[in-house]
Amino acid sequence: MKNQNQKQTQKPKIISIRKSCSADGTGLSHYILMDKKAKK
């Protein structure tokens, strides 16, 4: 059990992740674009 716990907290030797989605970036640095239409 102890060994298993140690394994779980061990840092991985390699970290690599890549996610994807359809691109819809719109902003420039003069304005923050919110993800959803804001409603009070």
Added chain:
Amino acid sequence: MFSTFDIKHPDYVALIEPDNAFWALVEKNSAINDKFVNAYKNKAEKFSDEMQKLRFGLALNAVYINPTSRCNLNCVYCYIPQEMRKHGDDMSRDALFEALEKLSGYFKQVMPENRLPQIIFHGAEPLLVKEVIFPAIEKFQDRFRFGVQTNGVLLDDEAIEFLTVNGVGIGLSLDAPIKQIADKTRKTWGGDSVFENTIKTIHKLKGYDGYNVITTVTKENMHCLCDMIDFFHELEIPAVMLNMVRCTLPGAREVKPDDYEVAQHFIKALDRTHELYKKTGRKIVVANFANILVSIMAPMARRLMCDISPCGGGRVFFALAPDGGMFPCSEFIGLPDFKGGNLFRDDINTVLQSESFKKVTDRKIEDIKPCDKCAIRHFCGAPCPAEAYEMNGGMNKIGAFCEFYEEQVRYAFRLIADNIVEDYLWSEWDKDTVTLFEASALNRL
């Protein structure tokens, strides 16, 4: 294949494939094995395809409209020439309606039906002509998502009521948590402070999801970025941007902070956001940094299009001057050589392909030295073309803050190494994403 990038982490070093923005953090005493390399090779074409799409295949989906060239403030770093801000033109209500009709027709052709294009009223100060823009927002609210970037001076109760009821995004500007510093860069033409006014407005907007604050970072305020974060967090502002001053015009260059020094202050401010989150359970997202982090984790999910090359100027968005003049970005509005045409007279696609626009849309990081050899070139993009052109002498020159970007990317990778990325991002940032690659899924490495 991979370039090594020192992230200044005790345990990990980054390996990056610069062309498709793939990366791995590898334990310093380890090496990538064949299984990993083969798994990467199986996906490499997909990664390259999505970078190609991101960089060259997106359609126009936003327009920054300057409904007036005038401004009631005289901020030292403004990218609009002083003369224009003092005596410039306004767009009439009829002209704005005509512009929005034409844009609406164009967007119907190029955007999917389930997405609304964005119109951001920008400046100069757009609320100087609120009698022009508010009726336009009412009339066209089913065809666009609207936002307003304002200095807040004219944001009275009536204006706040109108904008919040209509769900309009509101961006405010504030450069310091104390008046003496804030006033060094943002003041009226007569030299009067607007600090108290801005603070009052921020209090009035508390609780509204669609507002945020931009701080322009200069040599005047870089020392107080941590205090700024404390201040913003206390005011419960959900998202802020700590933007390096754009050095397009000479006035801005006078307040340019040292590249490396400002990076250190910026990173301390990011550390502070994390301390506050751990202490209170409430995040404050620094959106421009969050965007860098997202561009590493999921390049296609980035929101801001400044730090990718080509940038979004002239391809994903353009800026519209009061007389209908079309520019690749607001940053170019003071530079006549970059006027690509006129919305009221010219075909939009023709303008997007004009020489003036192509100077910006053809600016590729591979053509810029030393960026062509830089491992993080797709997490930076050598912004901004306007400042490269005006400050450094050409489109194929670097921007103003090379070291800042390097330090920012190193910091982002350290967060990934320490598995605390989510603490710096807006909630559900990856809601619409799928995982293409994950080292931990490759059994035991």
